[in-house]
Amino acid sequence: MNRWKALIVLGTGQFLMVLDASVMNVSISQLVEDFDTEVTAIQGVITLYTLVMAAFMLTGGKLGDMFGRRRMFTVGLVIYGIGSGLTAIAPELWVLALGWSIIEGLGAALVLPALAALVAGAYHGRDRAVAYGVIGGLAGAGIAVGPLLGGWVTTYLTWRLVFAGEVVLVAAMLSLISWVPSGPAVTRRTRLDVGAVVLSAAGLALIVLAVLQSSSWGWLAPRNAPFTVLGFSPTLFVIALGGVLLALLVRLEHSREAAGKPVLIRIGLFGISGLRSGLVTLFNQNTILLGLFFVIPLYLQVVLGKDAFETGLKLLPVSVTMLIASMGGSVLLRVASPRTIVRIGFLVLLASIVWLLSTIEPQLDEASFAWAMAVMGLGMGMLASQLGNVVQSSVGEADRSEAGGLQYTAQNLGSSLGTALIGAILIGALAAAVSSAIADDPRISETVAQQAGVRIEAGLTFVPAGDVASALAETPVPPAEAAAIVEDYQDAQIAGLKVAVLAAGGIALVGLFCTGGLPARREPRTEAAPRPHGT
Template structure:
């Protein structure tokens, strides 16, 4: 029997690198400014007359806006076309970057960075993943996702160096202004990349689902953000409305807010299932969440971003607040993490067409865990440069290997009709993890610092009893993350004698280190929990597998 020549698949032509270059540039600036904000914390606190906790809130709100509205942004791509929405999102994002660059105070920074940039990113990020599917296939798609992960790594990695140099030599504001210029350059060549095909079915916006998903996710992350101020269970402070402190049944409001958020999310899923059953257009068809590789890919994405964002919040605090390094020195110290993340993302992307994601991601998580353990032993009053560098290389390399595969796992687990929904879920997991990382690990740092001060004051004998009681009362509602010099000044202003200032400062320094170690230990726990998830990823190279529902 003869072979039909038309049935023999010809080798796929090599796709142009222009689309991935454009998409990688957009991904780079999406990540860059978060790391710049982290490394410029000390200078932003001075320039805007604010606190580290306020900057932490800005970082968390930025990623929270993205997590809460990512599914809505994904649906906008269905309504108007992915490439067009990518362009609109970049314009919004560039506008927010410019407003951030000229911010005179934290209120304007919240508006420009946390909200306007956040809403711009909501439109951009889902379109990136979908447009890769539209422009590449097979091994080329695996490589493209590796490059996109490398761009994410470059933004996360080079951000501290770029931001550190700009902050030290000029101002952190220049980085945000430069982002607006990059946006313009990307927009000039945007029409030269292929657009994703649009469905013949006229899609409608699910406004109820958009509100429910945003409220549910927002309640959960906002509650976790405020744990350092309000406490997890016992109230260390309280939500105050109209002068009345809200402490339900004598407990912190945090667990009640988290429960309310989860209840709303459950209601959202029920409502979406109802729309799907009626043949209407849900914001998210919950049936897609039952796809095993998609579930595990989303879990890995959220976990890796939680660790990455939390680490990038913790490390500048240690390097700048504890060790007294400036922003540029901080960027240089974080450079090994950056380089390892970029290089291993690229290597992982090239391996993706030959080696199973399970193998690569599991190896990455193991290397990451080892790096966090080394880092945990490095948090001391004086920097051990060699040990710190080893920790950065291991952590960056591990994250790079894992991230190089996760995007391809998620997008390859669905057919082309569900690609935009999967990209929206990927963006949601990515930014929900980032917002949880900054909020959760940051709150653990503050709680550890506060409890450390309180515990030491209870047993310290170098301070008079009345002084210990005064300090205990003053720190009961939470302790700010400040430098040693600032702590000494606050204690002097409180009327303590020089000897008492020295003793109280020593207590604060010890508690601050313990808080940092506790926060990093949490990152190690998260990495350990990611191992069984990694073991459930596909056990064959994705270029050899057809996506479910795909031809």
């Protein structure tokens, strides 16, 4: 039992980091009311949190190498706890942004890379596979349990209690920090590659910002964009600018490696097939997971009218089966390689998506939906049980913090893209379906259909059908035609949701074909890139 003490602390840290964001997402409406602001302002706070983590994750990993992983894990927890306390008592929106988005985001950027490296350092062989299975399962459980816990606390108590509870949890983790092995001693402290820090932070932040804002700005045709570029939405241009900065980062790091100078990230690590394939698969996994966890709550809350707590209950089967499958990853390694397990996981995930498509109807089939969620959790759990172990086992001890930074950067980018991309697909499919339905509906006059088409072109949102009916009641549209439009909108909602879920299935299919570099042996061997002198 003693050997699992470290996992109690590290697993709690992983659960806490994921739980935090999912709780905030279901508390948006209450936050709008409490701070007397708009939804866009709260979404901006959430976006800023993601940006801070994406921008400083690689730097957080490097600081773990420079000052010690357990030390940075501890410092990150302290910073995170301070941010949580400030968030719990925030009197104004800017204080919420400071406490949650900036301070907690910086704390998470220190905690997560160190956490990944500390797990790898504390466990070996099958114990490491078990540990990463638990970590992956707890990450998925946090995503699924967050809406349940956040919905209940927000509905019946106050969202502030969640963040106050985080302070207590952080204090408990700090009191048990001695359970975590300290990792390799820091024998020589190098200087931080400041130029690389700036390039990586700016490049990653620009990409994440553009992806997150794509649903508002538009991908090509500008919608609510703050500016345009040659008449187009700035989304792709901002992404391209971020890519240019990352390309400059690669050139800078190559030149510094060649000169024997310390670097933020060794580009040679990307030559390791297991690491490269593991990062790509992690990116795909989180794109699918967060995309589906954006679409499914919309179905449950907007179409079916469930509240946040009821939505959390419906998502509970995912959490349970994902945790079980993740913790069973080491058992699966006795009969199959990580590559085989991950591929089977993608196939199970695809099967669950097909099943889910059959359950998205105006009336919920409770049993069928629950089973589809349970199967989805199994597929996700099989992926989660292997990928963290694959990434960390692909590198040597000296590179674990860098690999941890890359690991959580890939996950964060996937999470951002999943929500933005699947959300954009959903809105696009909704607009196309409702436009077609209204144009072909004989109950709706040509004049009203043209007016509706103009409104749809100006921008459409995924709202309850009752809101559409209320909006139409304030227009001169005849009641019979208004009722027909509402009915067409309801049908289009189901069609749009199915297209979005199908898109997630397409990403899973792509992910299946990106697994060729994963270890094909039951026990993945350590494969480390040669370290140039001076790094």
